[in-house]
Amino acid sequence: MKRIVVLAVAAFLMVTTAAAADTSSGTLTVTGTVASSINLTIESAGGTTSGTGTASVTSALGSISKYGSAPAGFTLARGASNWTLSSTIGVKVDKANLTSTDYTLTAQLGSAPASGITWKLNGSTLSDASATTLTSTGTYGSTGSYSWDVVVADSAAAAAIDNAIDFTATSN
């Protein structure tokens, strides 16, 4: 009978000592720096465009002339000694991790305009020498529309008018 009791107690010990999961822990620290930024995109422009919605857009006007038809997205107005192609450029500036409430937008030609050609934005003549302010109270997240005129003098030589308009947005 003693043997039965010993077996019973041994079985109990076997059951009760099983299990109790082994555990461990550790810590991983994550560091970094959140930097503020703004992002400018050209949302629309006259002509046959490519790259809209990005910061680098190309607008092809094709062959233009005073007595021809206006390129897509442009209107053509004939004057006494010149003619003007008019359209708009949509510029959007988004912000991230920034408390600024508005921005200043400027534009500048990438190179000197061809003789007899005048580039205008919002009625202001652009140059390659200095930037022209288009707005100093731009609203983040909304597309601002700026009138765009290319004035061609009747005296201008028949040649390419290629140029670039460089926009710069600065948070206020």
Add this chain to the structure above:
Amino acid sequence: MRIRTVIAAGAALLLSGFLRPDPAFGGDRRRVLAVSAPSSGLELTFVSAPDGVVDAGTIQWRGGSRKATVTTRTVRLRIGQPAPEPRGTATVRAFLETADARCTVRVDGVVLTSVPRVIQRHAPVGLAVPHRIEIEVPVHAADGPLLASIGWEVSSE
């Protein structure tokens, strides 16, 4: 009579052991008759971040339709001493020990909170396993230094 009493007591002891509820199914009674304190063998090592720090660098939004910046880092976590073959398996859990309210932290796609969540079951003990850490900062979050700490828990299976 005395012998019967002893037998009955032994049977009762046996039954109490066999019928004890399994903790995995809701039972919470602990078996206190442990033979000895288990030697861990499950210590955690961040193989690719030996100082226990992962630097996400400069987190800056680059534009686009997604209104958040996601920075990804990979850490290799080893459980126990290195071994050529797995020496058992374990469950890995993670949680935010220290949260930075400006960001969301995910490990292997699991969003971390202050409550431990399972990251991996059957993780091999002895082998380094890569885990993907994502730090997501929305565009409306303030700029400045970011600091969070991830707590890891490992339990044997």
